[in-house]
Amino acid sequence: MRARIGAAFLALAATALGGDGAAGGVPQNPLDPFMLYSPNASTLRVVPLRHGQLPDLEQGTALQPSCGKGVDPKQPVVGVILHEGAILALRDGSEPGFSRFEFDALGQWREVAVGAWPRGWYVAATADLDRDGRDELLLARRVQPQGYSAYRVKVATPSQDGGYDFTQPEREVYASTWFATFTLGDVDDDGQADLVFHQIPHGGPSPLRVEFHSGRGDGTFAEERRLLLSAPEAAHNLVLADFNADGTLDLFLPPDDDVRDFGQAHLALSQPKGPRVLAPSLDLRPAGESWGTDNGAFFAVATDVDLDGHLDVVARFTSWGRGHDYSYEVFRGHADGSFGPAERLTQGAPDPGAHLPTFGWIPGL
Numbered sequence: 169m170r171a172r173i174g175a176a177f178l179a180l181a182a183t184a185l186g187g188d189g190a191a192g193g194v195p196q197n198p199l200d201p202f203m204l205y206s207p208n209a210s211t212l213r214v215v216p217l218r219h220g221q222l223p224d225l226e227q228g229t230a231l232q233p234s235c236g237k238g239v240d241p242k243q244p245v246v247g248v249i250l251h252e253g254a255i256l257a258l259r260d261g262s263e264p265g266f267s268r269f270e271f272d273a274l275g276q277w278r279e280v281a282v283g284a285w286p287r288g289w290y291v292a293a294t295a296d297l298d299r300d301g302r303d304e305l306l307l308a309r310r311v312q313p314q315g316y317s318a319y320r321v322k323v324a325t326p327s328q329d330g331g332y333d334f335t336q337p338e339r340e341v342y343a344s345t346w347f348a349t350f351t352l353g354d355v356d357d358d359g360q361a362d363l364v365f366h367q368i369p370h371g372g373p374s375p376l377r378v379e380f381h382s383g384r385g386d387g388t389f390a391e392e393r394r395l396l397l398s399a400p401e402a403a404h405n406l407v408l409a410d411f412n413a414d415g416t417l418d419l420f421l422p423p424d425d426d427v428r429d430f431g432q433a434h435l436a437l438s439q440p441k442g443p444r445v446l447a448p449s450l451d452l453r454p455a456g457e458s459w460g461t462d463n464g465a466f467f468a469v470a471t472d473v474d475l476d477g478h479l480d481v482v483a484r485f486t487s488w489g490r491g492h493d494y495s496y497e498v499f500r501g502h503a504d505g506s507f508g509p510a511e512r513l514t515q516g517a518p519d520p521g522a523h524l525p526t527f528g529w530i531p532g533l
């Protein structure tokens with residue numbers, strides 16, 4: 169299993185080269201697996217992952233993405249690892265911008281493209297939707313900055329020059345809601361990644377209702393809106409990954425901030441026959457066993473942090489109103505849907521002047 173994820177990562181890079189990569193596309197990526205960490209607002213550190221251990225955030229190569237002249241130096245750079253082995257860096261400002269890095273033949277990360285980024289859109293997920301060896305970006309946008317809002321998504325497709333085509337049509341997934349979250353993954357098991365989403369329609373407790381538009385395999389999605397999963401309590405984001413290693417995606421659900429048991433996550437595991445079964449999973453705050461009203465938000469990703477071939481959960485908690493009071497914890501996966509105890513990766517203090525780091529992980533799909 170160790171080889172599976174590492175090999176998949178390299179294989180995707182090799183696939184890109186074998187396609188049209190030789191004609192000016194993506195160079196073959198001989199990289200060892202890494203993650204991204206921002207020690208300050210303008211730097212992305214390429215931190216090597218370590219077998220059997222958590223990464224040392226002090227190690228690695230520092231990149232300073234330019235992202236164009238209109239970015240705000242105080243806005244934190246956000247790094248996204250693409251499946252073809254490239255890095256996308258995003259930054260906000262008077263003119264939001266992006267930089268793309270690729271690994272060159274000299275063994276160094278090189279900034280190969282810089283361009284303008286459409287204001288207000290964030291990267292919700294990436295996947296090679298049309299199988300050309302490069303990731304498409306699922307962009308999402310909250311139309312109104314505060315209160316109830318429409319949420320829209322669109323797909324940005326990569327272009328040969330390292331940039332993106334942002335002119336694809338927008339789809340309004342929710343007309344007016346409090347919060348919505350989006351991801352990509354093949355949840356109807358037809359081999360094509362689907363657009364998967366969930367909303368929290370108002371403040372206070374609300375139920376979970378995860379829906380999807382089936383992917384067509386060309387970067388577009390079917391019109392029909394289908395129900396994937398419903399449950400009594402909402403989740404903050406959707407983590408699609410194969411935690412029990414049976415070839416079918418499972419759904420990990422970090423809790424909303426209004427749930428009966430503060431920090432209680434759930435996992436819908438695939439079964440040998442029949443639909444996924446939802447059950448309590450990690451308790452991200454075992455000391456808090458009562459209502460978790462308005463403490464803050466949990467967010468999670470799935471990735472193999474320690475390179476043992478088993479997908480792990482990295483969970484972030486950010487305190488509401490004290491944005492620099494945060495923690496990142498790793499729960500190492502056992503490849504059967506269970507996880508080990510919390511291991512602290514890093515944490516911050518309630519200091520509004522401190523840098524709030526951003527992380528980028530090799531996606532666990």
Ligand SMILES: [Ca+2]
Pocket residue numbers: 353354355356357358359360361362382383
């Ligand atoms: Ca599908």
Ligand SMILES: [Ca+2]
Pocket residue numbers: 409410411412413414415416417418437438
């Ligand atoms: Ca599974």
Ligand SMILES: [Ca+2]
Pocket residue numbers: 471472473474475476477478479480500501
């Ligand atoms: Ca692992």
